[in-house]
Amino acid sequence: MIFCYFVNNNCYNRMAGKRNIQVDAERMRSYSTVFSSTSFAKLLATDDYSFIESKIQRYDKEKVGAGVVTYLDYITYIYKQLQQNYRCEYIYKNTVINQLLLKKYGTKDTLVVNEFKVGNSVADLVLFNGTSKAFEIKTELDSARRLENQLCHYTRLFKECYIVTHENLLDKYSAIPENIGILVIKSCKNGIKLEEIRPALANNCLDASMLMRSIRTSEYKNIVKAYYRALPAMNSFNMFETCYGMIRRIPEDELHGLFVSELKKRRSNTKNLRSFHKEIRQLCLSMNLSLSEYQQLENKLSIPINI
Numbered sequence: 001m002i003f004c005y006f007v008n009n010n011c012y013n014r015m016a017g018k019r020n021i022q023v024d025a026e027r028m029r030s031y032s033t034v035f036s037s038t039s040f041a042k043l044l045a046t047d048d049y050s051f052i053e054s055k056i057q058r059y060d061k062e063k064v065g066a067g068v069v070t071y072l073d074y075i076t077y078i079y080k081q082l083q084q085n086y087r088c089e090y091i092y093k094n095t096v097i098n099q100l101l102l103k104k105y106g107t108k109d110t111l112v113v114n115e116f117k118v119g120n121s122v123a124d125l126v127l128f129n130g131t132s133k134a135f136e137i138k139t140e141l142d143s144a145r146r147l148e149n150q151l152c153h154y155t156r157l158f159k160e161c162y163i164v165t166h167e168n169l170l171d172k173y174s175a176i177p178e179n180i181g182i183l184v185i186k187s188c189k190n191g192i193k194l195e196e197i198r199p200a201l202a203n204n205c206l207d208a209s210m211l212m213r214s215i216r217t218s219e220y221k222n223i224v225k226a227y228y229r230a231l232p233a234m235n236s237f238n239m240f241e242t243c244y245g246m247i248r249r250i251p252e253d254e255l256h257g258l259f260v261s262e263l264k265k266r267r268s269n270t271k272n273l274r275s276f277h278k279e280i281r282q283l284c285l286s287m288n289l290s291l292s293e294y295q296q297l298e299n300k301l302s303i304p305i306n307i
Contacts, residue, residue: 041287072277093114112127136150136162223250
């Protein structure tokens with residue numbers, strides 16, 4: 001009977017451990033949903049804190065007042081939890097902004113675009129300064145199933161292409177084409193850090209058809225006008241084909257320069273990113289918040305939690 005007791009007790013401990021792992025994973029997934037532009041837009045419009053308060057009620061009510069006073073305190077807390085335990089796409093994107101864009105490139109002459117459509121793919125982040133760079137994020141939670149097709153699209157449009165992944169997945173992605181750069185996220189004492197494993201090599205082929213299908217009508221018309229000094233006679237039925245015929249004749253280096261210059265005209269809050277709290281910079285980028293809109297958001301997040 002004593003032997004049976006110890007066996008059953010050990011089984012119980014293992015089952016309890018599995019339950020704790022499942023609960024932690026569920027909690028982390030739940031935390032990750034907080035960083036939703038839809039939810040934050042609703043907070044700005046209607047003072048709806050339910051998407052945050054539901055997490056506090058379910059997981060962290062005892063932390064309120066014990067180091068977590070405001071809603072911003074709580075967002076900072078769950079961000080750190082995600083950094084350590086559940087590095088979702090948001091954590092990767094925000095790290096690229098904080099540690100690559102702001103520290104290496106700066107924002108004076110740079111524009112960053114969140115989720116840029118390229119053919120049938122969507123690049124997670126795209127950066128325009130003196131050149132064009134695309135970043136495809138592959139977290140520990142992602143599949144590599146579509147990567148080959150994604151990179152094929154990106155290299156037909158952008159000068160430099162990178163994947164961003166975790167250091168533990170480096171072997172998995174080390175066989176990608178040598179022209180693709182690799183950035184990895186590593187755990188460190190103060191959270192996580194971004195490290196370049198290999199630089200991207202410049203792509204010397206710019207596909208005019210891919211460019212036309214990836215930018216706005218007004219943008220490809222502006223490219224035609226900038227190079228040829230005027231737009232040709234055309235109508236809504238033949239406009240695409242007419243502009244394509246002209247754009248495909250522009251030398252690739254000049255076309256790339258015109259592409260970058262045109263995209264940098266897009267309305268963006270890139271230059272203001274440094275003014276935003278570091279945990280929500282990616283969120284503010286995706287919402288394209290102005291400084292006044294951000295101040296409203298900060299004011300709403302800075303009030304004490306009232307549950």
